[in-house]
Amino acid sequence: MKKIIPLLLLSSTILFSISPVVLANSVVDKTQTMQMKIQKINVNTATLDELMALPGVGAKKAAAIVEYRDKMGKFTSLEQLADVKGIGKKMLEKMKDHVSL
Structure with missing residues (x-):
């Protein structure tokens, strides 16, 4: 003991x-x-991998964002993301707190 x-x-x-x-x-x-x-992701400079970290964004949507950005130039408003194929108003609503310009 x-x-x-x-x-x-x-x-x-x-x-x-x-x-x-x-x-x-x-x-x-x-x-x-x-x-x-x-930390927000800048959609004007983000890589595919960074974009895929956004809610609801996979490889196809990330590629569509980059393709749109390459063709149309930098995004000037978050609402422009709704013009990207596969991103609608609901998706934009999920993403808006996670992205910047």
């Missing part, structure tokens, strides 16, 4: 000294994830 108490004290000291580090790393990971979610 005398050997168990110091062992328990030692293990609890180690456990509590590690916990703040683990918690701090967890907070940093969550903050970085939130910053990535908040």
